[in-house]
Amino acid sequence: MSRTPSADRPAAWILKSEPDVFGIDHLMKAKDKCTLWDGVRNYQARNNLVAMQVGDKGYFYHSSCDLIGIAGEVRIAAVAVPDESQFDSQSEYFDAKSTREKPRWFSPKVQGVRKHNGVLPREVLAKTALVKSQLFTHSRLSVIPLTAAEERIVEKLLVTGKLR
DNA sequence: GCCAACGTTGGC
DNA sequence: GCCAACGTTGGC
Secondary structure, eight states: OOOOOOSSSEEEEEEEEEEEHOOOHHOOOOOOGGGOOOOOOOHHHHHHHHHOOTTTTEEEEEEEEHHHHHHHHEEEEEEEEOGGGGGGGGGGTTTTOSSOOOOOOEEEEEEEEEEEEEEEHHHHHTTGGGGGSSSHTTTOOOOEEEEEHHHHHHHHHHHTTTTO
C-alpha cells in the first residue's frame, strides 16, 4: 500500500460505529480521547484504515441506531498497527488465518476532537451531492473516504445547523 | 424483525 | 476460475 503525499488523498474519512457498542460519547471519555479502531474485517475498509495518516480528519458516524448520522469529529493520532484482536482466539474478531508475521487487519489510533451539538442526520446528507459518495453507494462499507468537495458539504451542513 | 446489498467461502 | 450458498451489514 503506497502512501502518496497529499494530492490524491481523501480530504477526510467517515468512520462508522454503532453508538450502543462504541459511540462518540465513549470516545470522548476514553483516555486521551483515543482508541484503536479495531474489529474491522473487510478488505476495502482495511485498505482505507491503512491509508490514514497522522492528522487526517474524520467524522464519527453513528450507524444502526435511532438517529443515524455524523455525531462528531475525530483525527488520526497514529497510523495503523496490527489489530491485536485478530491474534486472540478468545476474541470475536479472531482470525485463524492471520499471523504475527503477516497480519491481515490493522488499527489506526483515533482521537476525539469534538462531539457535535447534535447529529447531522443521514437523511440530510442524502439530500446533497453526498448521495454520490461511498457513504451511499457502498452502504455496507464502514470506513469511507471523502473528497474535498464532499467534506465541504459536510462542513457547510454543520455550520448551518442542520443538526438534530 | 425484515430484507437488500454485497463480501466470502467452498464445491466443482 | 466460476458461481451458488451463505453470512453480515446496516437502513428502514
